[in-house]
Amino acid sequence: MTTYELHYFNAAGRGDMSRLLLDFAGASYKNVLVQNADWGTKKDTTPFGKVPVLVIKEADGSTKELAESAAIEAYLAEVLGLVPGSSPFERAEALSVVSAFLDLEDKLRTASTGTTSEERKTAHEKALAETIPMYLKYQERFVRGSYYFGDKVTYADLKLYQIALKLEEMYGDSSPLKTKAADFPKLTKIVETLAAGKAGDYTKNHRIIGVLKWFKDEWKWGFAA
Amino acid sequence: MVSLSLSYEVHYFESAGRADLPRMMLDVAGAPYKNVFIDFAKWSEVKDTMAFGKVPKLVVSESDGSRKELFETNAIVNYLAEVLGLAPDGGAFARAKAASITSNLCDLEDKLRRTYGLPSVEERHKAHEKHIAETIPTYLKYHERLVEGDFYFGDKVTVADLKLHQMYCLFDDMYAARNPFKTHAAEFTNLNRIIATLAAGPAGEYARNRRDFGRLKWVAERWEWVFDGRSLDES
Numbered sequence: 001m002t003t004y005e006l007h008y009f010n011a012a013g014r015g016d017m018s019r020l021l022l023d024f025a026g027a028s029y030k031n032v033l034v035q036n037a038d039w040g041t042k043k044d045t046t047p048f049g050k051v052p053v054l055v056i057k058e059a060d061g062s063t064k065e066l067a068e069s070a071a072i073e074a075y076l077a078e079v080l081g082l083v084p085g086s087s088p089f090e091r092a093e094a095l096s097v098v099s100a101f102l103d104l105e106d107k108l109r110t111a112s113t114g115t116t117s118e119e120r121k122t123a124h125e126k127a128l129a130e131t132i133p134m135y136l137k138y139q140e141r142f143v144r145g146s147y148y149f150g151d152k153v154t155y156a157d158l159k160l161y162q163i164a165l166k167l168e169e170m171y172g173d174s175s176p177l178k179t180k181a182a183d184f185p186k187l188t189k190i191v192e193t194l195a196a197g198k199a200g201d202y203t204k205n206h207r208i209i210g211v212l213k214w215f216k217d218e219w220k221w222g223f224a225a
Numbered sequence: 226m227v228s229l230s231l232s233y234e235v236h237y238f239e240s241a242g243r244a245d246l247p248r249m250m251l252d253v254a255g256a257p258y259k260n261v262f263i264d265f266a267k268w269s270e271v272k273d274t275m276a277f278g279k280v281p282k283l284v285v286s287e288s289d290g291s292r293k294e295l296f297e298t299n300a301i302v303n304y305l306a307e308v309l310g311l312a313p314d315g316g317a318f319a320r321a322k323a324a325s326i327t328s329n330l331c332d333l334e335d336k337l338r339r340t341y342g343l344p345s346v347e348e349r350h351k352a353h354e355k356h357i358a359e360t361i362p363t364y365l366k367y368h369e370r371l372v373e374g375d376f377y378f379g380d381k382v383t384v385a386d387l388k389l390h391q392m393y394c395l396f397d398d399m400y401a402a403r404n405p406f407k408t409h410a411a412e413f414t415n416l417n418r419i420i421a422t423l424a425a426g427p428a429g430e431y432a433r434n435r436r437d438f439g440r441l442k443w444v445a446e447r448w449e450w451v452f453d454g455r456s457l458d459e460s
Contacts (some may be wrong), residue, residue: 071328096277167384
């Protein structure tokens with residue numbers, strides 16, 4: 001049986017989605033948490049000086065590693081059966097949904113780059129009022145069934161769920177998935193269905209929040225003391 | 226072997242931008258394709274016809290006339306890598322390794338893009354100087370040690386090599402003789418070998434003849450891109 005190690009910081013961040021996929025699929029995996037103090041020595045052992053890194057241990061004892069969260073997630077989705085089908089086009093369509101969400105996450109990161117909390121607040125309020133609802137509007141339109149791609153959960157649905165968790169952590173009841181739930185009935189239903197099942201179990205029992213927290217009065221992520 | 230019963234359309238603005246790599250891949254693979262240029266002035270009319278409100282869009286036309294559409298540069302690039310024979314051999318894991326290389330280079334490209342919209346010449350200049358001196362060489366250092374032969378994946382040109390070439394062309398546009406590939410030639414021998422080989426072949430021919438449409442220009446003294454003579458608002 002293939003076993004996996006997900007190497008990442010003691011935080012949700014860019015490791016959360018991979019952990020969710022592994023957990024949801026019932027894969028045999030463990031988290032290898034990189035402490036900040038150890039990062040200096042570990043960094044150059046990784047392919048691009050970054051984490052997450054996925055270490056794959058095959059049944060025959062061979063190991064291989066993969067870097068870059070987007071590549072790790074697409075790979076895990078494929079090998080864990082969380083894609084709409086086996087053809088390149090079907091896998092690419094699922095990736096396009098996820099990629100649009102990654103773009104949204106980038107916009108939210110940018111909103112926290114202002115040097116004062118006033119600037120960051122203004123940027124996030126714009127995100128809440130305009131950017132996030134605009135991205136969600138297109139996502140709502142894309143959904144093709146009970147899930148993004150019909151009757152089967154794929155990593156597109158799990159990405160939506162992970163985004164919902166992040167928006168909840170950042171904005172609480174101001175998350176547009178809550179304030180504008182009536183505009184996003186299909187997305188809301190996917191999130192609720194996943195929350196009631198294995199994805200919800202992951203969140204309650206296995207999700208790592210660790211040391212990276214959202215500081216809501218500062219409108220940015222930071223390390224909790 | 227590229228299927229000739231399929232033809233492609235790349236829908237994007239009349240500039241390299243996010244369509245450069247998909248065009249390069251189709252061109253290098255010898256796949257039948259055409260550019261469908263979107264008039265930037267009419268963008269608000271077509272935006273909502275795109276699945277996620279963005280371009281590029283790839284249209285795949287079958288010989289029976291059916292068409293399907295694919296959005297998001299990352300998805301388009303990974304799809305074309307697989308169907309055009311531009312992925313390394315070895316199935317899902319090999320494709321994922323290529324995707325990790327392109328993803329990391331896209332991460333670098335995103336850092337550069339964040340600079341484009343800075344409001345003053347001084348801020349843009351300072352940011353680009355840092356890219357030239359630090360950011361780009363730091364990223365490329367990791368790539369240099371990944372190369373496993375004449376190309377990233379041995380003997381075969383893959384999407385990883387073409388992504389590298391697309392980035393090289395972008396740095397040439399902006400930094401000319403200060404392109405970090407050139408100024409660090411001694412340090413990046415593997416990467417420069419890839420670039421030289423590609424430049425001498427179909428990828429180079431694409432870059433010289435079909436990549437630039439004359440509308441998007443880098444204005445060096447202002448450290449900014451202009452489209453038809455007007456500054457871009459990065460969106």
